[in-house]
Amino acid sequence: MFSAFPDWFDARQVWAALALAAWLAICWVCLVPGRERPGRQPAEAAASPDWLVLYASQSGTARRLAGQLARCLTSADHTAALMALNELRPGQLLAYRRVLLVVSTYGEGEAPDNAAVFWRIARQTSPDLRTLGFAVLALGDRGYAGFCAFGQHLSEWFISAGARPLLPLQKVDRLDPETLRQWQQRFGQATGQRIMLSDDFRPWRLLDRQLLNAQSPGAPVWLIRLQPRGKMPAWQAGDLAQLRIGNLLRTYSVASLPEDGVLELIVRQVIHADGTLGRASGWLCHDVRPGDTVEIQLLPNPQFHLCRASAPVILIGAGTGIAGLRGLLRQHQRQGMSPAWLIFGERCQEHDRWLSEELELPARDGRIRLDRCFSRAPEQPEYVQDRLRTHADELRRWVDQGASIHVCGSLRGMGTAVRRALEELLTAEQWNRLQRLSRYRQDLY
Numbered sequence: 001m002f003s004a005f006p007d008w009f010d011a012r013q014v015w016a017a018l019a020l021a022a023w024l025a026i027c028w029v030c031l032v033p034g035r036e037r038p039g040r041q042p043a044e045a046a047a048s049p050d051w052l053v054l055y056a057s058q059s060g061t062a063r064r065l066a067g068q069l070a071r072c073l074t075s076a077d078h079t080a081a082l083m084a085l086n087e088l089r090p091g092q093l094l095a096y097r098r099v100l101l102v103v104s105t106y107g108e109g110e111a112p113d114n115a116a117v118f119w120r121i122a123r124q125t126s127p128d129l130r131t132l133g134f135a136v137l138a139l140g141d142r143g144y145a146g147f148c149a150f151g152q153h154l155s156e157w158f159i160s161a162g163a164r165p166l167l168p169l170q171k172v173d174r175l176d177p178e179t180l181r182q183w184q185q186r187f188g189q190a191t192g193q194r195i196m197l198s199d200d201f202r203p204w205r206l207l208d209r210q211l212l213n214a215q216s217p218g219a220p221v222w223l224i225r226l227q228p229r230g231k232m233p234a235w236q237a238g239d240l241a242q243l244r245i246g247n248l249l250r251t252y253s254v255a256s257l258p259e260d261g262v263l264e265l266i267v268r269q270v271i272h273a274d275g276t277l278g279r280a281s282g283w284l285c286h287d288v289r290p291g292d293t294v295e296i297q298l299l300p301n302p303q304f305h306l307c308r309a310s311a312p313v314i315l316i317g318a319g320t321g322i323a324g325l326r327g328l329l330r331q332h333q334r335q336g337m338s339p340a341w342l343i344f345g346e347r348c349q350e351h352d353r354w355l356s357e358e359l360e361l362p363a364r365d366g367r368i369r370l371d372r373c374f375s376r377a378p379e380q381p382e383y384v385q386d387r388l389r390t391h392a393d394e395l396r397r398w399v400d401q402g403a404s405i406h407v408c409g410s411l412r413g414m415g416t417a418v419r420r421a422l423e424e425l426l427t428a429e430q431w432n433r434l435q436r437l438s439r440y441r442q443d444l445y
């Protein structure tokens, strides 16, 4: 039979080679980090606003400041888009000309949760950002080793991608008002845009303070109740209250709902080795008197809000971490009838059985499932992560039934141990699904 190819040439090999080449080309386009699929960018570029304002924020401060920046720009007749860093992929920055970033640092010099995905991809990517102007306002606290480390890394990444700094990286220590004022001024000089970053502190009246753990071997824990001097503001379970005490700022989880008619905080008094009281907690738990004014601004903390009203929740916490969980539990109970499971740890069974009536009554009549663990119980000392291990089968079943998991309390003492236990007890598929659907939520400090 006549053939156009020499004898040694097999046409099937040609087709196989062509098919392999096409498959490799598709994989390259889809998978190589930083490459955007063709066709996406022109659409976005056509609609791109004058400014893109991005935030990375765990407890809401950077998000609030970014919102204020975006509002200032739009009220000056500019168009501005506002989003969390995770809502964007690094390659999509090419569609913009000017970007402002307000970013806080968390963990040990790391990105907040709502920037972690962007940052993971960005570090493996180098888009050509030579047409982009950018400015980073980095929020942090000098008390941490990596002061504003995430802001610094992000700024370096933009510079290495060729972006042009509109003004130098600004690090802000504990929201220092003078630094913010100077940055506003420099921003105005560099861009011709006037912006105002303001806080939203309002006066609240201390109603009373109730000691929750009389005779506990640990430091005293107080339930603090406050009422607004003006109208009751709105907030959601999971949000935070920032208190201004002289030149100190302290952030606490809100333990009540606006419908309760009071703002409640659960605060542990800090007592130093020499017996002196912590400056902020000493004032709040000891010095301030009923009727006195406390300056508070409420900070939205959307990454800790409830996920879906109809979904079951597993709430895990220790110590004052109960504050954030208590708000969530109340909101969850108001919204529907889906099951809630609270796993709460403290030290000593006799003296640290806080909020016993409030928690144990609904547990007795089956409205919630309650597991209390005590790390100094003489017969069976246990931490919340131990209780998770004991009930691993139920934990997996709840997750399969759509439960989200909220963890609140200390990062070092509890948060890390709970996360490790969950990674170990859940299947890889369950753990990945929880993270992908943002059903694992934490508020750790």
Ligand SMILES: Cc1cc2nc3c(=O)[nH]c(=O)nc-3n(C[C@H](O)[C@H](O)[C@H](O)COP(=O)(O)O)c2cc1C
Pocket (backbone or CB within 6 Å): 056, 057, 058, 059, 060, 061, 062, 063, 104, 105, 106, 107, 108, 109, 110, 112, 139, 140, 141, 142, 144, 145, 146, 147, 148, 149, 174, 175, 411, 444, 445
């Ligand atoms: C658990 C925790 C870890 C933190 N780690 C750092 C850090 O490593 N470096 C830093 O500069 N600030 C650190 N901070 C301070 C925050 O960045 C700072 O309070 C910031 O204003 C919070 O902003 P946000 O409300 O937008 O999350 C940390 C704060 C917390 C609560």
